[in-house]
Amino acid sequence: MSPPGLQLPGADGTESAAPPPASATPPAPKFRFPIAVDPIRLLAGILNRWPWILVGMIVFGVIGAFVGKLITHQTFSLSVALIKRRVPQNVQTSEIGQSFRPADLNDSTLLATLLSGEPLDLALQKSGNNLSPSQISSHVEASQLDTTDIFYITYHSPIGVNDALRFTGIWATEICEYTKRLQQTEARGVLVLLAKEVAGLEKQIDETNQEILAFCQKNDFVGGESQVAAVLSQLSQIDLQLEDARTSEKALQAKLANLDEQIRHQSPLELRMREAREELANLRSTYTDENPLVQAKIESIRYLEGQLTDLGDGQNVPLDAFTGTSLGNQLYLDIVAARNDLIQATSRIQSLEALRAKTSQRLAEFPAIISNYDALRKKRDSRIQELTLMSNRRKEAEIFATGSPGYWQIFQPPDARKIIPSSRLKKPLLLGGAGSLAGAGFTMALCLLFTHRSTRRSALECCATTRAPLFYALPQGAGEAVSADYQDFWLANLSRALSRRGTLLIWTDAVDPATERDFWRSLGRAMKDDASEPIPVVDFTPDSLWSGQAAPEGLLWTSELSEGSVKLLRASGLPALPDRDILTELEGWLALIRGDKHSLRDYQETAHLATAYLPPCQGTLVILEPAKGLFRVLADKLSLLVTRQLS
Numbered sequence: 001m002s003p004p005g006l007q008l009p010g011a012d013g014t015e016s017a018a019p020p021p022a023s024a025t026p027p028a029p030k031f032r033f034p035i036a037v038d039p040i041r042l043l044a045g046i047l048n049r050w051p052w053i054l055v056g057m058i059v060f061g062v063i064g065a066f067v068g069k070l071i072t073h074q075t076f077s078l079s080v081a082l083i084k085r086r087v088p089q090n091v092q093t094s095e096i097g098q099s100f101r102p103a104d105l106n107d108s109t110l111l112a113t114l115l116s117g118e119p120l121d122l123a124l125q126k127s128g129n130n131l132s133p134s135q136i137s138s139h140v141e142a143s144q145l146d147t148t149d150i151f152y153i154t155y156h157s158p159i160g161v162n163d164a165l166r167f168t169g170i171w172a173t174e175i176c177e178y179t180k181r182l183q184q185t186e187a188r189g190v191l192v193l194l195a196k197e198v199a200g201l202e203k204q205i206d207e208t209n210q211e212i213l214a215f216c217q218k219n220d221f222v223g224g225e226s227q228v229a230a231v232l233s234q235l236s237q238i239d240l241q242l243e244d245a246r247t248s249e250k251a252l253q254a255k256l257a258n259l260d261e262q263i264r265h266q267s268p269l270e271l272r273m274r275e276a277r278e279e280l281a282n283l284r285s286t287y288t289d290e291n292p293l294v295q296a297k298i299e300s301i302r303y304l305e306g307q308l309t310d311l312g313d314g315q316n317v318p319l320d321a322f323t324g325t326s327l328g329n330q331l332y333l334d335i336v337a338a339r340n341d342l343i344q345a346t347s348r349i350q351s352l353e354a355l356r357a358k359t360s361q362r363l364a365e366f367p368a369i370i371s372n373y374d375a376l377r378k379k380r381d382s383r384i385q386e387l388t389l390m391s392n393r394r395k396e397a398e399i400f401a402t403g404s405p406g407y408w409q410i411f412q413p414p415d416a417r418k419i420i421p422s423s424r425l426k427k428p429l430l431l432g433g434a435g436s437l438a439g440a441g442f443t444m445a446l447c448l449l450f451t452h453r454s455t456r457r458s459a460l461e462c463c464a465t466t467r468a469p470l471f472y473a474l475p476q477g478a479g480e481a482v483s484a485d486y487q488d489f490w491l492a493n494l495s496r497a498l499s500r501r502g503t504l505l506i507w508t509d510a511v512d513p514a515t516e517r518d519f520w521r522s523l524g525r526a527m528k529d530d531a532s533e534p535i536p537v538v539d540f541t542p543d544s545l546w547s548g549q550a551a552p553e554g555l556l557w558t559s560e561l562s563e564g565s566v567k568l569l570r571a572s573g574l575p576a577l578p579d580r581d582i583l584t585e586l587e588g589w590l591a592l593i594r595g596d597k598h599s600l601r602d603y604q605e606t607a608h609l610a611t612a613y614l615p616p617c618q619g620t621l622v623i624l625e626p627a628k629g630l631f632r633v634l635a636d637k638l639s640l641l642v643t644r645q646l647s
Helices: 039-048 050-071 107-114 117-127 161-219 225-264 268-286 292-313 326-403 426-453 459-466 480-501 513-530 597-613 630-646
Strands: 076-084 140-144 150-157 408-412 470-475 503-507 535-539 555-558 567-571 589-594 619-624
Touching (some): 039 459, 107 140, 117 161, 161 326, 459 589, 459 597, 470 630, 480 513, 513 555, 589 597
Parallel strands (some): 470 619, 503 589, 535 555
Antiparallel strands (some): 076 408
């Protein structure tokens, strides 16, 4: 063996230069396949066992057909056509508001009413066909004729023609009655709500009337413009009366002043003054002024003049002071009467002024009173209008609560001519076909299991294990039968690789000794026919491969690395520690693997050693066991084609 760092000879027999740096070495090709199993091989394994699939299809198909015959019961199908009835739009008792109408159901909801349990239960009771509610649900169906208002209900009678006719007729009638009851129930529910609303509104109206009555009593108001007009008329009358009273007062005051002036000229002192002057004149005719009688009369006249002067100047002199004469007495009585009339006139003026002030205040209060009164009336009128509307809606609800038309009308009654008996072959054929498919699936799964459990593997799976592209696929065995393949392998592939590299390592850890010996023998014969002298094979891991047997012809088997033109290196494991550095100087190597799951497992167990000491694998040498059966042969060819394409 050469010491570490030994340079391998080149292809021309001269020593090659030192290996280029790792960065200059081109990257090794990689083989990538998404799964570790070859689907082509699995499919071929399934197809190669096609008799199993055929037997499984027949057996399961017969079982399915037999089961279908057992569960087949002839039915008699009959359909009844129902037409959708629109909710009446002309039932309206007032022009105000929207009238009450039952809900206008859409087609999907109406389709659900056709299969409601209540009509079916009633139809079962009336028909007496001894079917249970759970059984009848599997014998009925409903559908709609596209773009029309026509729906079909279908009954598959398991009993007979008469039962189909009787049950479908009863069922269609019960469906119509059922939807009538639906509308009536809805109307009754609305009727209860409307009755509560009407009662509440009537109570509110009574309360509002009581409120209006209390308001009118409190404000002495009877409502309307007539009361305002009456107050205005009253105010005008008061103004007229007040003006008349004031005029009367002024007239009485003038009259009283005139009487007062007249009565003051009717005083008794003036009468006595005239009498005293007459007596004085008589005395002077008899006596002189110095006569005591004349002097006494003059003093008396002076006294009366003083009294008259005081009486004329005094404003608060009692009127009775001017009485004593008939005219004075009469004037006094007139003055007293005039004063009484003046007092009455003044009192009336005061009363009229107070009444006018009160009437004016009342008139000023009218706007607020009328506003509040109108608000109460509007409140009452609004509730009366609501009551009228609710009453009209209640009448409409009462109409539907007592006579709803329903959502359905029988369009086409049951007809015996349209009864369709069911086929007795349909279920056996369907279950037979399903059984055949199930049998095929079961046997295919069984075949897949057997194929997967077999030890044989394809070239695609071998390359997926080594993660290196396919270098060549060789048949398993030795002798003349495989010589042509090895001859082609040597001439077209291996010799060219040796010419380019000079040295090539074949890693044989994944194959058993017998297979490896057949490989080297067949390769040696191919080399012997082509080469003039044996090709050296340096065995890095000498073992018992040729123990007691002769080395193959055409190969020079040795364990010493010597100089030469070309040579093959063989390793079935890591060499001794001093020689392991030689592995790092190699440019590439080939993995020899057999198309067997044990060989793939052996390679996977030691792959980490090859990865640690060797450069990336340049290719995979696959030894395949010859396929048996047309599908396996075709699968091997297709798998090789795919492997080469991926390589």
